[in-house]
Amino acid sequence: MKTHKLRFGFACNSSSVSSLILVKPNTDHKADKIWTKIEDKRTFFANIMYAQEGCDKDKLDFINKLCETNLTDDNYDYCIKNYISTERGAWDTFFFPRDKTGKLNEEFAKEFLAYSDKYDISWVSNEDNCCDDAYEIASSHSMLGLNLLRYFPAGIARKDKDYWTIFSPENGYKVRLSFDFNSVAPEKSTIPELIDIKLTDYCPYECTFCYQGSTKEGQHVNKENFKGIVDQLYKYGVFEIALGGGEPTLHPDFDEIIDYINKKNIVVNITTRNSAWIKKYIDELFDGYGNDLNYKPKIKSVAISTEDIKIIDQIDSYIDAQCGKRRKWNVFPSDIRKCIQFQYIVGVNDKLEEILLKCVLNQYRVTLLGYKTTNRGSLLRPRKEEWMSVVKKLNWGGSYIGIDTVLAKECEGIMSKEFDRLLLEKHEGRFSCYIDAVSYKIGPSSFCAPENMMPFTDLKENFKVITDKS
Incomplete structure (x- = not known):
């Protein structure tokens, strides 16, 4: 194997x-x-x-x-x-x-x-x-x-040509393997394993470095159109959806959409800055884990965008307070923290080290994102960040620190020495893709050039066009 x-x-x-x-x-x-x-x-x-x-x-x-x-x-x-x-x-x-x-x-x-x-x-x-x-x-x-x-409880297996992909909806682990030990690692898949989807272009936060350029005037996707997209993802066996925006939690039909994705047995994760919704999510986790030993969150993982430790402290304090208030014998802060991670865009300020240290010490996963220069992202010149030295200083943070494909590609030579090839993904549009559900278009990534986006028709056919160009 x-x-x-x-x-x-x-x-x-x-x-x-x-x-x-x-x-x-x-x-x-x-x-x-x-x-x-x-x-x-x-x-x-x-x-x-x-x-x-x-x-x-x-x-x-x-x-x-x-x-x-x-x-x-x-x-x-x-x-x-x-x-x-x-x-x-x-x-x-x-x-x-x-x-x-x-x-x-x-x-x-x-x-x-x-x-x-x-x-x-x-x-x-x-x-x-x-x-x-x-x-x-x-x-x-x-x-x-x-x-x-043994690391894939409730694992789902999907065959693609001569290799298998196994994904566990219980813990998010994913592996590609073959029973032929002489096989060559696949360079792309026939169907994406993960799809990043824009649920809405509405966002009240208007971050200066937002590469989506979302605003308060942004539009929401029609829920029936979105369900049609989900139906195709289920048909072809997509494992995961990463919902973004805009601010996805402010879509008027957000709860109904999450329920529909769950009915199709597709794992859904989201990225948000909505602190009020995050506290509501934490309350649901406490109620779920406290009342049902077999509880499974509808949203497996929530990524919170941050530029400093303020929101990390707020979330951590809220979790500790709720844990003390509720006093559920079978619910621990670690049960809640494993469902939450933080995202930091490298180069937006000088807070990287304190954010990483705070996350690692409090056992939150943190994903470092490369700076994207599309839309409002083109208006800000990111500072040069020696992020690799900071991460090394923390001994890579155990299993709590990850990076996106942008950073992996930027530092390809260094990363190949530091990371096992099994853990490094450097290319967009080969095993994953992006769907802008608002405009009903599909492309290799959420930050690709506009000419690389095409009308969404049939997922398999669209993805073949994407992988042929990648």
């Missing part, structure tokens, strides 16, 4: 080394469990699938046909069910991804099983009474590992 690209989302990953790994046959090593026969391996995977399906007996025929096994409810290994139902198991057990309808992705499972037939399967962990050389085994055979799939 070869990984072509990896992106971390809005959740932190586990540090455990419990791993399900593939080992070349006849390799001598210690392990907690090892399966060498195809029949035993397939039975093990059938058990995993059955556990994922909630031990629904109606799914057994499908699972047995898929895995070519004879699993029954009587011979099912209930230890697996008990394990993956625990908090530790939820992180350490790998997951078979589903398709966009929520069903187990049959095509992915078939390719996965055929691939795993070629190897012995070993289970190693760092739990008490497990093998002594767990770390060594996991490291030595990591290139053959299935360890990656």
Whole structure:
């Protein structure tokens, strides 16, 4: 299995080394469990699938046909069910991804099983009474590992030519991989994985550096037109929508639009400066997590545009105050903070270091954005910012600091040395695109030249034109 690209989302990953790994046959090593026969391996995977399906007996025929096994409810290994139902198991057990309808992705499972037939399967962990050389085994055979799939709970798999993309709506993680270890990393996709959409051109804030040029006179998209766009995104299997504007939360039909996107099982994230709406969102998170252990926010991640630490302090104080006021035993500030991130445009002022430090210390993700010179952005000359030295000073902020494609491309030579190629995305319009829903046009990015925008008709056909030019 070869990984072509990896992106971390809005959740932190586990540090455990419990791993399900593939080992070349006849390799001598210690392990907690090892399966060498195809029949035993397939039975093990059938058990995993059955556990994922909630031990629904109606799914057994499908699972047995898929895995070519004879699993029954009587011979099912209930230890697996008990394990993956625990908090530790939820992180350490790998997951078979589903398709966009929520069903187990049959095509992915078939390719996965055929691939795993070629190897012995070993289970190693760092739990008490497990093998002594767990770390060594996991490291030595990591290139053959299935360890990656444990980070994709409720993952959705989509095939594009000879590679797969798996996206988890639970934590935002995304990976492109192939079962052919000699495969070449794809340069573009047939269908975008992520689409940035302008919901409205209305905005009361009128920031001097706004590359969209949105104003108080800006227009909103008609909600029915927007639903038509969402229908196409669902049809073709787009994973995520990033809603922007203007100020998206001030669209008169904002709540209805969010509900419609959720009904189509597409993840939606937004960017906003609306502090009143942000507090309302935080209240909804507290109510949701406090009253339902299985609560899933309708908006997975909210990015807040900032030029200083003032709004960060305001949001952080509000979260702490609500946490103390509500006193929900199962809700912690970290549960709320993981749904919020901040965005800072490099070069607008000299506040970069204090913003990064504040975000990292308070465990907020922060995305650094390259300066865009379209619309009002052309009126301001950004200051030269040695942002790389600041980020290095903070040791990259763990997993809390990210950059956009503009910065990645600007510093391509340096970034290639600092970042693993798996984590670096340097081009717009190859795996993502932009739709201005107000004007009903599509293009490679939200800051592309006007001549690169075209009328939105059919997503697949439009995206082919975009990728052919990129």
